[in-house]
Amino acid sequence: MDFNTIIQILDSSVRLMTPLLLACLAGLYSERAGVFDIGLEGKMLMAAFTAATVAALTGNVWLGLCAGILGSLMLSLIHGLASITFRGNQLISGVAINFLASGLTVLLGQKIFGLGGRTPNLTPGAELQAITTPFHDWLSGIFGPDMAATLTTMPRFTEIRLPFAEALRDVPVIGPIYAELISGHSILVYVAFLCVPATWWLLNRTRFGLRLRAVGENPASVDTAGVSVTRLRFAAVAICGVLCGLAGAYLATGLAAGFVKDMTAGRGFIALAALIFAKWRPWGALGATFLFGLLEAVANRYPNLELGPITIPSMFMNALPYILTVIILAGFVGRAIPPRAGGEPYVKER
Amino acid sequence: MDKMPKWADVILTPLISLFLAFAISALVILAIGESPWEALKTMVTGAMGSSYGWGFTLYYTTNFIFTGLAVSVAYHASLFNIGGEGQAGLGGLGVAMVCLFIPWPHWTLALLGAMVGAAAFGAAWAYVPAILQAKRGSHIVITTIMFNFIAAALMNWVLVSWLRPVGSMDPASANFPASTHLPKISDFFAAFGIEWGQHTPANVTFLIALLACVAVWALIWRTKLGYEIRAFGRSESAARYAGISPVRITVITMLISGGLAGLMAINNVMGEAERLILNNVEGAGFIGIAVALMGRNHPVGVLLAALLFGFLYQGGGELALWTSIPRELIIVIQALVILFTGALDNMVRMPLERFFTARRLGKRA
Secondary structure, eight states, X not given: OOHHXXXXXXXXXXXXXXXXXXXXXXXXHHHHTTOXXXXXXXXXXXXXXXXXXXXXXXXXXXXXXXXXXXXXXXXXXXXXXXXXXXXXXHHHHHHHHHHHHHHHHHHHHHHHHOXXXXXXXXXXOGGGOGGGHHHHHHHHHHXXXXXXXXXXXXXXXXXXXXXXXXXXXXXXXXXXXXXXXXXXXXXXHHHHHHHHHHHHHHHHHSHHHHHHHHHHHOHHHXXXXXXXXXXXXXXXXXXXXXHHHHXXXXXXXXXXXXXXXXXXTTHHHHHHHHHHHTTTOXXXXXXXHHHHXXXXXXXXXOSEEEETTEEEEHHHXXXXXXXXXXXXXXXXXXXXXXXXXXXXXXXXXX | OOSSOHHIIIIIHHXXXXXXXXXXXXXXXXXXXOOHHHHHHHHHHHHHSSHHHHHHXXXXXXXXXXXXXXHHHHHHTTOOOOTXXXXXHHHHHHHHHHHHHSOOSSHHHHHHHHHHHHHHHHHHHHHHHHHIIIIIOXXXXXXXXXXXXXXXXXXXXXXXXXXXXXXXXXXXXXXXXXGGOOOBHHHHHHHTTOOOSTTOOOBTXXXXXXXXXXXXXXXXXXSHHHHHHHHHHHOHHHHHHTTOOXXXXXXXXXXXXXXXXXXXXXXXXIIIISSOBTTOSTTHHHHHHHHHHHTTTOHHHHHHHHHHHHHHHHHHHHHHHHXXXXXXXXXXXXXXXXXXXXXTHHHHHHHHHHHHHHHHHHHHO
């Protein structure tokens, strides 16, 4: 395996880990606040669908992104209503949300596009740009006409070339790493990576973060301090919705060019696994999702990985994140302890 | 003092929840520009209007009885087994091995053998999450989800590189020998000269599913083990104080649950496909969750809920055939049923409790 292959695999790992990382951080906010969320998968799927649909109808990926976040937030609201307001079973609510998204996306997709639950391919086309004109005028007033044209005729997220990427390409070692691995991703990839320190800072260095963590460990103490448990948990669930929205939008308008039925393909559960792997910590989430992204990238590149005398089938590589998570959960490699009040609805008066 | 009379708790609450779920489903159908009334008529005609429809409805019902019972047995011990999908898949592997590698003289013996294989494989797949929950405290919901994915990968590998006959491109096992083919319900009727449900997959397994309902009822409410399971589910600390071993109950309950999920395979793998195919469970393991929730974890409720979902499943297929409503409508209905009867239970229950309390206080005054 030469240097270029390694760079290519790492590059593809970064792409594949991005939705996992966003969803994992989404779950982190929710679960650190004491609300279990196995509906990450459904929220991502809904976001992928609404993002791709709006991007296809308007030709504008930014509107698509907003729609993705909204779609995911709607399901978050249902989850919050069920698990916070009505003190229902959070796991059952999550299961319901996954099915709701899986069914609704196909039903609505068939109604809007008639393509069997798919959205049209998001390639720049004339028929997609009609609705964007008013935004065009508004944007060109701010950014100038050239930038406005690129922004409004973008049906999907394109790769961003960081400055000097081409100039540095020929520098040995550092050149390819910068030009291939670091440069040339869509903006949501960079957003996802920035979310890691941001989450760490928010959780560990702000008053909101302290309260959020407290509400996941001992909600009664937060309540005694005069802070609303309900409001804090709803805030956490909403942040979770926004991040799942980003993850879904990236899947359908960044990684792929359009929505297909059940396109999340278990990524929400891998993110959940990564969250346990990360022991509910932001930097751990980065490491865990990178590991799982790498596994997926290797499995994609080598369907049958030959390691000397034994051949590892791709199915094993695909199952490895789940197997590793079970091993971690079993506590053989460091114990993963969830937030203490996780899964428990908070009852103010007993 | 109970806040509500028993009938309101057992019948009224689920009925209102169900009504809400179906009302929203009707709104969804309206939203995609179809008529809910027409859709309902198509579904009723397709699923119950003919013996052909009934044949498929009962076939699906059989699947859902097994997976629904699996979820409800675990639920009595406060264990949420989402792993029915994987356990039923592994049950299929057990059935396939029994049918392919043992020469059976008659289908009755083959059925008994296949039942042992299906239950053993399903139970084995539930054993690891069970033991991890009991001994290491790993959350059973997460481990059973993970085991669903591991099962999918394992089945894929088994079918592609091991059970697939030489020269076949299809990731499926060879056809089972004729001596293992189960009699269809239509065969019973044909023996008496009645034409009922020709070419439908409903088979003798339906009767076994009914027996399983009785067995689960007897187990939960008429045996010492069932008492221990319920006591453990109500309060782990009280159960431990009464000398009930949490490890033993967790493991045994999950083995029964996994075995029941695995038993589904005698219906879909042995009774219908007559070979092991990829993704043979088709989501029935997950529908078991909705069935158990709707049936309040009681075998009679599970039976009725399974019948309703059998009807929805077959009717949904007919909808996709005759109208432009996709099959996925069933998944939406399933989601809404789980949401309203499971997660949003209190939304219905709290106002009802308030109503009944107010009425009782009014009477007293």
